[in-house]
Amino acid sequence: MIQDGAAVLALIAMSAASTLIGFASHWSPKLASRPTDVPVPDGDIIIITRDGAFIVVQCSEEIARELYIGPEECNYLVGDQSFRILVGIGTLLVILSVLFLGNCNWTMQAVIAIIYIILNALYWVVSLFQEKYLWDLSRYDWQDVTPKYMANADSSTEGGSSPSFTRTLWFAIQVTRTIQWATNSDAAPKTAAWKAWLELAEANCGDKDWDAIGEKDRLMREERLRVGAQRNFVDKQGTSATLPVRAETA
Incomplete structure (x- = not known):
């Protein structure tokens, strides 16, 4: 057995620093809740991702507030002042652990380094787990x-x-059987063709065999022809522009 008091003190200091900082940073989510019991419509949510996907979540108003539209707040275990004090003590312990490690023999330095490398590797592996293993959503x-x-x-x-x-x-x-969310969120371009298509889509939302893409292409072609005709008309009505004559000065 290797007898190295400095190594023991270094391990105690590092462990205490990790414990204090973890305790000071401990928090739990603060879920938003409705202050009244007045009946309200369902809180269905449409999530538009950057990849152009639409996620429709059908839920109650309470669930929508807790998970989607409520403010993101945390309940920390300690207050701001206690947090600063604990983090300060943890920082001092880290400094002391470095000093103690510098006075360890080479064998203990290598052992402690390997242990902490393995621990950090395990932390990284845990971060790769799916969210269902990290968050308790049993409610x-x-x-x-x-x-x-x-x-x-x-x-x-x-x-x-x-x-x-x-x-x-x-x-x-x-x-959703409505286009209100699409117009309010600018999910579709604000053009005459897209506006007409959205209205047709809402009118035919009960018919899953409606040719949505074909109708959109038809409206786009009609709008392109209409815009082209307007441009040709403007070009034919072109007027000559003249520059104002500058008065001569003595």
């Missing part, structure tokens, strides 16, 4: 109610329909 019950023909919207369907933004938007409108 929520959920199920995937996506219609079968809408599943795997990022792949081609049996009918030959290729994945596209228009098709995904059409799927979301079918589920």
Whole structure:
């Protein structure tokens, strides 16, 4: 057995520093709640991702506040002043542990270094776990109610329909049966063709066989022809511009 008092003190100091800083940083989420019991409509949420996907979450107002629209706040175990004090003490312990490690023999320095390398590697491995292993969501019950023909919207369907933004938007409108969220969130471009398409999509949201992509392409062609005709008309009505004559000065 290697007898090295400096190594023992270094381990105690490092362990105490980690414990204090972890205790000072401990927190739990503060869930938003409704202050009244007045009946309200469902709190369905539409999440638009950067990849152009639409996630429709059908839930109550309480769940929507807790998970999506409520302010993100944390309940820390200690107050601000206690946090500063504990972190300061932890920092001093880290400095002391470095000094003690500098006075250890080479064997103990190597052993301690290997141990902490392994610990950091384990922390990194844990961070790769799925969220269900890291967060306790047992208070929520959920199920995937996506219609079968809408599943795997990022792949081609049996009918030959290729994945596209228009098709995904059409799927979301079918589920929500309204386009209000699409217009309010600017989910679609603000053009006459897209506005007309959204209105048609809302009117046909009960017909899953409606050719959403074909209608969009037709409206786009009509708008392109209309804009082209307007530009040609403006070009034909072009007027000559003259520069003002500058008065001569003596």
